[in-house]
Amino acid sequence: MLVILSKYLYNEFMEKFCIVTYGCQMNVHESEKLSGMLLDFGLQETLKPTNADVIVFNTCCIRENAENKACGNIGALKGYKKKNPNVIIAVGGCMPQQKGVAEKLLDKFPFIDIIFGTQNLYLFKQFLQERLNGKKHVVELEYNSPLPPENFEFNRDGKDDNAYVNITYGCNNFCTYCIVPFVRGRERSRLEKDILEECKQIISEGKYKSITLLGQNVNSYGNDLKDGSNFSKLLKEIALLPGDFKIKFMTSHPKDLSDELIETIATTEKISHDIHLPCQSGSTKVLEAMNRRYTREHYLGIIKKIKTKIPDANISTDIIVGFPGETEEDFQDTITLIKEVKFSQIFAFIYSKRKGTVAEKMEGQVPILIKRRRVNEVLNLQKQIIKEQKGK
Ligand code: SAH
Ligand code: SF4
Ligand code: F3S
Numbered sequence: 001m002l003v004i005l006s007k008y009l010y011n012e013f014m015e016k017f018c019i020v021t022y023g024c025q026m027n028v029h030e031s032e033k034l035s036g037m038l039l040d041f042g043l044q045e046t047l048k049p050t051n052a053d054v055i056v057f058n059t060c061c062i063r064e065n066a067e068n069k070a071c072g073n074i075g076a077l078k079g080y081k082k083k084n085p086n087v088i089i090a091v092g093g094c095m096p097q098q099k100g101v102a103e104k105l106l107d108k109f110p111f112i113d114i115i116f117g118t119q120n121l122y123l124f125k126q127f128l129q130e131r132l133n134g135k136k137h138v139v140e141l142e143y144n145s146p147l148p149p150e151n152f153e154f155n156r157d158g159k160d161d162n163a164y165v166n167i168t169y170g171c172n173n174f175c176t177y178c179i180v181p182f183v184r185g186r187e188r189s190r191l192e193k194d195i196l197e198e199c200k201q202i203i204s205e206g207k208y209k210s211i212t213l214l215g216q217n218v219n220s221y222g223n224d225l226k227d228g229s230n231f232s233k234l235l236k237e238i239a240l241l242p243g244d245f246k247i248k249f250m251t252s253h254p255k256d257l258s259d260e261l262i263e264t265i266a267t268t269e270k271i272s273h274d275i276h277l278p279c280q281s282g283s284t285k286v287l288e289a290m291n292r293r294y295t296r297e298h299y300l301g302i303i304k305k306i307k308t309k310i311p312d313a314n315i316s317t318d319i320i321v322g323f324p325g326e327t328e329e330d331f332q333d334t335i336t337l338i339k340e341v342k343f344s345q346i347f348a349f350i351y352s353k354r355k356g357t358v359a360e361k362m363e364g365q366v367p368i369l370i371k372r373r374r375v376n377e378v379l380n381l382q383k384q385i386i387k388e389q390k391g392k
Pocket of ligand 3: 022023024025026027059060061062094179180183184
C-alpha cells in the first residue's frame with residue numbers, strides 16, 4: 001500500500017524526461033524505445049537535461065573519446081542534482097556494460113540513480129519504478145539475454161522520414177580492436193515474420209519514406225536461426241510489401257556480402273543503392289591482425305562487382321588509422337585503396353585502445369601524433385576526391 005502511495009506522490013512531481021544519446025544508429029533507435037517507455041510512464045520529452053525530472057544517458061564506448069564525452073556530461077549534472085534531489089539520473093547503453101565500469105561510474109558519480117545495459121533496456125520502466133519506490137541505486141546489467149520482446153512502445157517521433165528496424169542484435173565477429181561483441185553479446189536475429197510485421201506497421205503509418213534495417217553485420221542475418229532465412233531473402237520479402245518506400249540497411253561486413261545480395265540490390269527497385277561497407281584498412285596484413293577475415297583483394301573484388309551490377313551505387317566506408325603494427329607502408333595501402341575505390345563518404349577514426357580486446361595487448365601501438373597525421377591525410381584525400389567528382 002505504502003509503495004503505491006509513494007509512486008503516486010513521486011509521479012506528481014515528475015513531468016519531463018530528457019534522453020541524451022551517444023554512438024551509432026543502434027543507440028539512436030534504442031533511445032526511441034526508451035522515449036516510448038517514458039511517454040507511457042506519463043512524462044513528456046524535453047531536449048534540455050536541466051529542464052528534466054528524469055535524465056537518461058544512452059552511452060557509447062566504441063572509442064575513448066565517446067566515453068569521455070558522456071562522463072563529462074554526467075559530471076556536469078552534479079550541481080543540478082544537488083539542487084533538485086528528486087531528479088533521477090540514469091546511465092545505460094554500451095558503456096556500463098563493460099566489466100567493472102558500473103562500479104567505477106557509481107564511485108565517480110554517486111548521484112547516479114539507475115544503471116542499466118544494452119540487453120535489458122526494455123525493462124527501464126521497472127527500474128525507474130524500483131528507484132521511485134526507494135531503492136538507492138538500481139544497477140541492473142544483463143549479459144546473455146535472448147531477444148527483447150516484440151511489440152515495443154517506440155517513439156519514432158518523425159524527426160525525419162526514416163524508421164529504424166532492428167534485424168539482429170549483438171555481434172559474433174570479434175574484430176580485435178572492437179568492444180561491441182563484449183557489450184552487446186552474441187548475434188541474435190529476429191524472426192522474419194516479426195520484422196515483416198513491424199515494417200507493415202511502419203508503412204501503414206504513412207509518415208516514412210524509408211526503413212533502415214539495423215544490425216552490426218546485416219549480411220549474417222539469419223545464420224543463428226537455422227530456418228533458411230538470410231539477408232537477401234529478407235530484403236526481397238520486405239520489398240514485396242505494398243507501399244512507396246525505400247529499404248536501407250547497415251552495416252554490411254565485406255566477408256559476408258554475397259553475390260546473391262549484390263544481385264538482389266541491383267534488381268529490387270525498393271532497395272537503396274547506398275552501401276556502407278567498412279574496409280577499415282587497405283593492408284591485408286593489418287586486416288588479418290584486425291581479424292576482419294578478408295583481404296585487400298577480396299574487398300576490391302566486391303567493389304568491382306558492386307560497381308558493375310549497380311553503376312549508381314554510393315559506397316561509403318569506415319577506416320581506422322594507427323591500428324597496432326600499422327607501418328607507413330601499410331597506411332599507404334589504405335591511401336591507394338581509397339584512391340582506387342573513390343568512396344562517396346569516409347568515416348575515419350583514430351585507433352582507440354579498448355580494454356579486454358585482443359588488440360589492447362598487441363605490440364607496436366602507434367604514437368598519437370602519427371595517428372593524427374594519418375587521419376588528416378585520409379580526410380584531406382577524401383575532400384580532394386569529392387571535389388574532383390563534383391567538378392566532373
Ligand atoms: N558493426 C559495424 C560497425 C561497428 S562500430 C562494422 O563492423 O562495420 C563503427 C566503426 O567504429 C567501425 O567500423 C570502426 O571503423 C570503428 N571502430 C570500432 N572500434 C574502434 C576502435 N577501438 N578504435 C577506433 N575505431 C573503432
Ligand atoms: Fe565490431 Fe567487427 Fe562486430 Fe563491427 S563486425 S561490431 S567492427 S566486432
Ligand atoms: Fe554503437 Fe557505440 Fe555501442 S557504436 S554498439 S553505441 S559502443
